[in-house]
Amino acid sequence: MMAVALVLSAVPLGAETLILGTTQVPRHFNGAIQSGIATMMPTAQIFASPLRYEDDWTPRPYLAQSWEVAEDQLSVTLHLTPDATFHDGMPITSADVAFSIRTIRDNHPFASMLAPVTSVSTPDPLTAIIHLAHPHPALLLAMSPALMPILPEHIYGGPDLADNPANLKPVGSGPFRFVEYRQGDHYRLERNPDFFLPDAPRLDGLIVKIFSDPMTMLLSLESGEIDMILLVSGVHDIQRLQAIPGMQVSDAGHEAIGPLNWIAFNMGKPPFDDVRVRQAIGFGIDKRYILDQMMAGLARDALGPIAPGSPFADAGIEPYTYDPVRAADLLDAAGYPVGADGLRFTARMDFIPGVPEQGRNVAEYMKSQLAPLGIALELRSAPDFPTWAQRIATHDFDITQDNVFNWGDPVIGVHRTYLSSNIREGVIWSNTQRYSDAEVDDLLARAATEPDPEERAALYARFQHIVVEEAPILFINELPLYTAARAEVTGLPQSIWGAISPYLTLDREP
Template sequence: PRGDIVLKAFDQYFKGRPKVDKIILRHIADPDVAVAAFDAGDLDMVQIPSPEVLERYLQDPNVEVSMTSGLNLNYIVLNNKMPPFDDIRVRRAICHAIDKEALFATILKGIGVDLTGPVPESANFYESDVTTYPYDPEKAKQLLAVAGYPNGFNTTLYTYVSRISVDVCVAIQDQLKKVGINVDLKVLEISAWADVVVTGTAPMVFMRITRPPDPDEFLTPVVLSTSDPQWNFGHYSNAAVDALVEAGAREVDPEKRSQIYSWVQKIVTWDVPNVWLFSDVVATAYRPYIKGFKEDPFWNTLINEEVYIER
């Protein structure tokens, strides 16, 4: 078992001595146990693990909640080398067949925000002006018919054991069925899931990654062709995207990097190699006597020099 980590205020900190004398970081592996400890008054802060807990704390006058969009991608990898996913019309049809608003309303319930492309909104140089694919099942059927699949097709989607990922994939399975795409959903333990994913032969894979805020941290593994098959499991390849991603990694001027990454996101969302679903919302519950706390998208429960106690 892991012990507590005790942090003490450093008098010579360059921004001035912290306002909190001591912080105890307590590792509790089971999130339900952590929530119970917070409810019992044994913890001053706790990370919120589920929509149900978030909803309860938002209604509790004795609890403060800080939330922000996380630095992560939840998406479905489409195998761009495998029919029918090698046809952009099929990939776009799948996007139009998925009702993300329904996922937010019925499953995620406040712990997910819309993901429009390969860079989450909390990352640096996020571009919002990209091609999106609103829920439109009739358009999905039309695209499938034009692509040569008027009656749809059968395929397989792999995911790992996790309540959110499984619930989301079951909902997507039902939504795709409405446009004629029959999905055989395979739910595997994480190690077995990884064994399948790394082969690069799966038709569809539910994927989640968390990275630091620089866009290169997302783009290099997810869309760079030379990352196939280490991370680019769908075998997406676009020479223009490769050149731009590599240029962005070398560039030091922020304005030039912004332009480069804007183009990358525009091209990738047009090509739609994957189905971009959502980013997790990271949220922390804490007691009202804790002041100055603000959720950080990467570090989550970060106690900085602005936090103080007022009882």
């Protein structure tokens, strides 16, 4: 471990301290007011939440040893684990739960996640009752570690939440305690000896080493300077890791993250205000080639707006198959015949910078595929992510490639893209397509409050079929998310939340 050991020379490593590699740079460690993988990864280690999930979609006790959903679905009662404490030794009480839920509701970017919460009552120190304006079936999943960290009110309370020093020196109750953060280089966590779950965590500590260059990170794993990399999504990177003898490379888990790669249309501008044009592009590209050749079979097909690992994904959706004759007929019917110059129209296509296999390469392939149809795509690169995001958020685009995550329950990560009420100016990952369908609005409103799982699944099935047919978005693939670890690492995070779940079983063979 020479290279990393030199950087961390002042950090005494425990016998079972793992070094993880990441390219994600956390702005801070308070997942109650910040979304994104960079914050969620450490949040799930430093903070505990009411519930947790393993490799299925069934909630399990965590800080809440039990819970009840009221018969009218308008409240959820949590019974907290007795004797659980924060890292500073203070007991965890229902007041901390109430404070945390209010904080997340009022500050977290996932506004729909806790929007129906009206109040949280605390009849005794170990009982918290969450009151709802209407039934909210997404609530239990929203109690996952990465989404609902329970903060100590005595640390995070007060008017300066966004600038609270504890955001960079967090105090939680999770399996690991914060030790230090050297911004842009690494952060270090140590085992919480007073963790309320027996025999967890198994490691003495974690060091998360931050790399600016993904290739340097891969080389560090190959040489043994680091032990594990999470959320590897580059096709060539995955293939390289798979070729290393003894390297564990797995795509198990992460179903709740639900990362989709798609092509979005600006429906506020012609010709993309015509469904026939959008459908024609769907039939005009060979998605099978993208999946089998460009993604090398490492990425799953994305059929619709709900990721394939979700219990609400409808496997019966009829996808767009490569059919250039049908595409040409649709374009003719839409009033875009081939002109004397061989063109029907020209359009500009954007893509997220920094993810060439999902972005630029797909855009270049689409350009070559659509040219014979008479559609000239002009590819526009962006110097950085903020530039791309500003263009899309202000509707300054024709077509764009995008990566958008489901975040477990459709209420949290799916609705935002399709609700007409979420057509906003200047907000990335809202309804930037300017898509509006009254039936979709109604279906999503009903699904958000429907407590019966089968009825809810039926509502989402109808929603998925409408969206695929109307094609405000063409769904390409689920981003591959792989874990790579050296042979001696055991207990890899393979829950539905994967890398953003607590590392309770992660260990190293002696």
